Amino acid sequence: MTDARGQVSQPPARHPAVVLLSGGLDSTTCLAWALGQGFVCHTLAVDYGQRHRVELEAARRVAAALGVSDHREVRVDLRVLGGSSLTSEEAVPKRRDATALTTGIPSTYVPARNTIFLGVALGFAETLGSSDLVAGMNVLDYSGYPDCRPEFVRAFESLAALATRAGVEGARFQVHTPLMALDKAGIVRLGLSLGVDYSLTHSCYDPSPAGLACGHCDSCQLRAKGFREAGSPDPTRYAC
Amino acid sequence: MTDARGQVSQPPARHPAVVLLSGGLDSTTCLAWALGQGFVCHTLAVDYGQRHRVELEAARRVAAALGVSDHREVRVDLRVLGGSSLTSEEAVPKRRDATALTTGIPSTYVPARNTIFLGVALGFAETLGSSDLVAGMNVLDYSGYPDCRPEFVRAFESLAALATRAGVEGARFQVHTPLMALDKAGIVRLGLSLGVDYSLTHSCYDPSPAGLACGHCDSCQLRAKGFREAGSPDPTRYAC
Numbered sequence: 001m002t003d004a005r006g007q008v009s010q011p012p013a014r015h016p017a018v019v020l021l022s023g024g025l026d027s028t029t030c031l032a033w034a035l036g037q038g039f040v041c042h043t044l045a046v047d048y049g050q051r052h053r054v055e056l057e058a059a060r061r062v063a064a065a066l067g068v069s070d071h072r073e074v075r076v077d078l079r080v081l082g083g084s085s086l087t088s089e090e091a092v093p094k095r096r097d098a099t100a101l102t103t104g105i106p107s108t109y110v111p112a113r114n115t116i117f118l119g120v121a122l123g124f125a126e127t128l129g130s131s132d133l134v135a136g137m138n139v140l141d142y143s144g145y146p147d148c149r150p151e152f153v154r155a156f157e158s159l160a161a162l163a164t165r166a167g168v169e170g171a172r173f174q175v176h177t178p179l180m181a182l183d184k185a186g187i188v189r190l191g192l193s194l195g196v197d198y199s200l201t202h203s204c205y206d207p208s209p210a211g212l213a214c215g216h217c218d219s220c221q222l223r224a225k226g227f228r229e230a231g232s233p234d235p236t237r238y239a240c
Numbered sequence: 241m242t243d244a245r246g247q248v249s250q251p252p253a254r255h256p257a258v259v260l261l262s263g264g265l266d267s268t269t270c271l272a273w274a275l276g277q278g279f280v281c282h283t284l285a286v287d288y289g290q291r292h293r294v295e296l297e298a299a300r301r302v303a304a305a306l307g308v309s310d311h312r313e314v315r316v317d318l319r320v321l322g323g324s325s326l327t328s329e330e331a332v333p334k335r336r337d338a339t340a341l342t343t344g345i346p347s348t349y350v351p352a353r354n355t356i357f358l359g360v361a362l363g364f365a366e367t368l369g370s371s372d373l374v375a376g377m378n379v380l381d382y383s384g385y386p387d388c389r390p391e392f393v394r395a396f397e398s399l400a401a402l403a404t405r406a407g408v409e410g411a412r413f414q415v416h417t418p419l420m421a422l423d424k425a426g427i428v429r430l431g432l433s434l435g436v437d438y439s440l441t442h443s444c445y446d447p448s449p450a451g452l453a454c455g456h457c458d459s460c461q462l463r464a465k466g467f468r469e470a471g472s473p474d475p476t477r478y479a480c
Binding site: 160 | 312352353404
């Protein structure tokens with residue numbers, strides 16, 4: 001490995017990290033980022049009873065394509081609790097305008113989802129002796145989700161230090177959120193610069209039985225806008 | 241309802257609360273306490289792949305006996321992660337002496353368990369419009385578990401305010417831990433004063449196939465000590 005001045009440099013330390021991987025555009029970009037940072041990545045997908053279960057297959061596909069040898073899937077059946085259009089029969093909102101997309105908290109909000117996901121990731125990290133978590137929260141395109149804000153992430157880090165054996169022994173957990181300040185176009189540009197093949201990923205909240213994207217839910221609209229603004233062809237397979 | 245001076249008083253407010261109910265001695269006492277406080281209790285048991293799955297039946301039994309009309313069971317398969325003798329084939333420690341029981345972190349520690357459990361309870365509370373959680377942590381007899389300490393509970397409350405739609409809208413979540421400063425004998429006395437029938441509960445980490453208590457794991461030893469020091473007959477059914 002050579003640095004910018006052509007001199008030989010050391011590769012980054014090979015610490016283990018747990019990467020939350022939904023199989024979507026954001027988390028896939030995070031995984032590519034974490035691999036680029038030199039982390040030994042262990043990926044975690046959560047089967048929470050989401051209506052877009054096809055994303056679990058995408059997560060497996062992405063993990064395999066990016067050479068992750070330890071991909072785990074944990075079931076947390078949040079349908080038992082309801083409270084979200086992603087875990088119930090309630091219709092997913094469609095064709096919302098740009099203002100609605102970035103203001104208010106939509107019905108696709110899943111109560112306490114990121115607290116639960118980071119909790120499971122924390123448990124996984126502790127079994128690995130890792131104190132690094134990587135997650136795809138970003139505030140710009142999902143300002144409606146309270147558990148995507150930096151203050152939530154910092155509070156979780158504080159909790160993690162108190163919640164764990166490793167914390168008691170001095171570990172300081174860090175939740176890396178490399179997408180936090182990027183918009184969707186920025187995320188696409190970052191992923192492309194890291195060689196991500198976005199045709200492997202799935203973002204749609206309401207896919208067809210064959211797994212094709214609806215093109216109209218919030219997630220589809222934000223994803224399409226990202227490719228458009230990044231000036232990159234959209235590899236998504238749409239149902240119509 | 242009359243107060244201590246014989247005057248008619250108002251019953252306490254009937255707010256909903258989510259009570260984490262494992263079916264053991266501690267959480268059953270918590271449920272009785274919460275009902276006594278006037279909360280409308282919604283109970284939550286977590287099937288996390290624990291070897292003592294019989295406690296899930298105890299939780300259902302206790303919820304029914306105490307008149308809870310909304311008892312939910314959420315599966316979070318932590319066997320996928322391992323890292324604990326409660327979720328793997330590793331042997332559960334037996335016949336440890338009193339010092340060992342209250343110092344160090346035992347192999348029965350499940351990484352991030354209370355973070356995950358409280359996370360699921362938080363999601364449940366939010367779907368109910370509740371900002372009250374009730375959980376059975378206590379520091380005295382389980383000093384080994386980092387996620388049973390008051391500082392952990394306070395940090396979770398801070399996180400909850402940032403993690404949720406309700407928090408954004410001004411709710412302040414409270415995690416009630418009525419057992420925090422009690423030893424096991426104190427917990428037994430509290431429960432008996434509230435009319436708890438402890439024969440319904442299950443505490444053993446390593447029960448026989450018929451669900452009888454082993455009598456020698458940490459949980460059995462602490463439970464037996466509680467009844468002994470409270471001067472109350474132990475209703476536990478032991479395998480030997």
